[in-house]
Amino acid sequence: MTTDFPAFQCVALIGKYQSAEVAESLRTLAQWLRASGREVLIERASAEVMHAEGYEASDFEVLGQRADLAVVVGGDGSLISAGRQLAPHDVPLVGINQGRLGFLTDVARSNMLAAMEALIQGRFRPERRALMRADVLRAGHPVFSALALNDVVISKGDLGRMIEFEVRVDEEFVYSQRSDGLIVSTPTGSTAYSLSANGPIVHPSLGGLLIVPLCPHALSSRPIVLGDSAVLKVRLFSRHDARAHFDGQDHVNMQGDDVLCIERSPHSVTLLHPPGYSYFAMLREKLRWSEAPKEV
Template sequence: MNASAIFPPNGVRTIALIGKYNSRDISDSLCLLANDLQRRGMTVLIEKATAENSGSPQILAWACGDFIAIGERADLAIVLGGDGTMLNAARQLARFGVPLVGVNQGRLGFMTDIARSDMLAVLDDLLAGHFIPESRQLLVASIFRNGQKLSEHLALNEVVIDKGAFGRLIELQLFIDGEFVFNLRADGLIVSTPTGSTAYSLSANGPIQHPQVSSIALVPLCPHALSNRPIVVSDACQIEVRILRAIDSRVHCDGQMAVDLRVGDIICIRRAEFSACLLHPPGYSYFTMLREKLHWSAQPDVLPLMSVEDQDDLMGGADCSG
């Protein structure tokens, strides 16, 4: 299935509901959604671990399935939780092309557009095909040791290579498309998608990348040399990181999967062959979302105007005319 297959909306018959794990707070929301969707003639499928962790007999009464079953049967999925819940669902379902709609029950919610209080009201627009599909790239991180592949993982936000729990810096080499770029001594390196540019990368002074820009950002974490700055490259690039010196280094994907690293390990990162599809409500704007989440519209405290004499006193009476 691909995202375009559900538009026009008369192709939507089965909707999966996915909730935050280890939280019983979502049970009421899941029940409300499931009942409303059934009333509209939809087939409802609850993600298996969501149902089991909800602790609700009502939720367990609905048909349940794992992510493979959802990928094979669902026309779209509604995710209730925060960005972490959406990240997990997107990684699991991207290869199946199942579009995702996010209901925010977390904190910031950069990827979960809909407030819980509005989730039933927006179903009319959703099922009428008025939601806007948007493709989001994923990264594939392959870890090699002694020439053998240890594991391979997906990331929607970022791949992070860090020094681990010990205080000593990690030392690594970065190659892009086989070309040596630099040696880095730092707390680590973030390899971020545009989606992840407002996550960990942002807190490390990485650039904000618009989701429709085909790019990957390489952001050093507390580099020993201040000249090591973030770099943005094409998402067609093949990125290779070699561990030169480390004690307890690890590679993390979306902060939800971790692999211990050793000196000599190589992490190869590339864009995945498939993308995640997010569905946004009518009127959605990426820049409006940024203004709201990052408080760009907040007004500074209004200060009284200073007289010329007060300005001279503040500047020590300096003559600025020249």
């Protein structure tokens, strides 16, 4: 499947901050894109690292309004951050990894110009990834809201002891739990923190939410996969404090009786994959499946 990417005439460049290698890659990409006749915008903080004159520096709101495409140079965290901010504007993203290929950034730095050529030729394949919307409610009123591409995590706070909470799905009581916390993940996030807590790998073409307990005080507690339209509510018991994390990039402290409400966002993130991309090949490479045993 191909898309008419040559119609993307305005390209935003976004890079991981405080990295000389990223700055060099951004300059190279900016020069190449301008030579191909594209308008180039640089995310404001990335422009400070890039030290390149003659390019317009813009914040994410302006990038979302004007850019047809965003190219993110860095790692998965950089792409997740950009995706969360650009999703309301439906700007597709390409990820260029500075080191080993990531779960989301699947273009190698050494191959980025050839990849850009393939992109211009319309040979990249789009893939939609679901986002979650999360709200922290206090006495029924929202005190914090965020989008998450990977996961929302409620965890024990500074006291370092287990927390207790109840879980409801579509207002139906599911269980009360005493544990270190709970991971609520998208299929994209099923290969992130959720995986380390023995959650299932869910193909990103599927919708739904994953509920994965963190060190539950009951051997019978197991991960649950919810439907795409489910609304999840986690109410913290009154004598407990906790902290909610959103993609590991934002967090908010929760008080007793606060409710964390999570559902699928109407927005999504569009990733553009290079020719030959395979989700299962990525899993084999990242998770070392079928790897020959090492000699001792």
